[in-house]
Amino acid sequence: MIPTGRFAISLAGAHADGRYKSQRRKIMHKYTILSLLIAALVILPVAPGAMAQEPSPTDVVQSYYTALGQAAADGDLTALLDLFADDAAITVPALSPNPVSGKDAIQTTIGGILTMLQGLQITVGDIAVEGEQVTVQYTISTAEMETPIPATDTFVIQAGQIQSLTIDISTEAMAAVTPAELPQTGGAALPLLPGLLVAGGAAVLALRRRFV
Structure with a gap:
C-alpha cells in the first residue's frame, strides 16, 4: 500500500533529511582527511631538524x-x-x-x-x-x-x-x-x-x- 497524505509527506521529508546528513558526514570526513594530509606535509620537513640530537x-x-x-x-x-x-x-x-x-x-x-x-x-x-x-x-x-x-x-x-x-x-x-x-x-x-x-x-x- 502506498502511503498517502501527511504520512507520505513526513516519510519523504525523513528520507531527504537522512540523505542530507549522510552527505554532510561524507564532506566533513573528506575535509578531515585533507586537513591531516596538509598538516603532515607541513610537519614532515621540520621533523628531522626538530628531532636531531646534539653531539655527545x-x-x-x-x-x-x-x-x-x-x-x-x-x-x-x-x-x-x-x-x-x-x-x-x-x-x-x-x-x-x-x-x-x-x-x-x-x-x-x-x-x-x-x-x-x-x-x-x-x-x-x-x-x-x-x-x-x-x-x-x-x-x-x-x-x-x-x-x-x-x-x-x-x-x-x-x-x-x-x-x-x-x-x-x-x-x-x-x-x-x-x-x-x-x-x-x-x-x-x-x-x-x-x-x-x-x-x-x-x-x-x-x-x-x-x-x-
Whole structure:
C-alpha cells in the first residue's frame, strides 16, 4: 500500500533529511582527511631538524682535536672556534687559577702560535667520559726532551659546545716553551698560556685513532 497524505509527506521529508546528513558526514570526513594530509606535509620537513640530537661530549672533543689539526695546517680557526661556547673558558692551573675566557681570547692565544711548536709529539693514553666531562690523559715529548712529560685535558661540554677546558701540565713542560718565543698577550703568566693551549690539543692523529 502506498502511503498517502501527511504520512507520505513526513516519510519523504525523513528520507531527504537522512540523505542530507549522510552527505554532510561524507564532506566533513573528506575535509578531515585533507586537513591531516596538509598538516603532515607541513610537519614532515621540520621533523628531522626538530628531532636531531646534539653531539655527545665525546663527539665534541673529537671534533676539537680534528679542528685544531686543520687550523694548524691552514691557519683557519673558524671550525675550532665554532666548537666553543661564546663564554667558554680555558684554565691552566700551573700558571694561574684565573681562566682565559671568550672566543676572542681563544683565537688570539691559539692562533698566534699554532706554527711555533712544530715537532711536538703527544701520545694519548686514557680517555674518560663522565656525563658532561671528558678527561684526556696524554704525554708530551720533543726532540729536546729526554723523557715524555704527562699532561691532562679536562673538557666540560654543555649543549654540544665546549664550555670549559682545563689543561693540567707540569712546570717541566712549560719550560720547554720559552717566554721569548711566545707572543705577548698579557701579564707575566699569560705569555706562556698560548703554547700550553696548543700543547694540550696537538695530539690530533693519536686521539682520532682512540675514538674510532
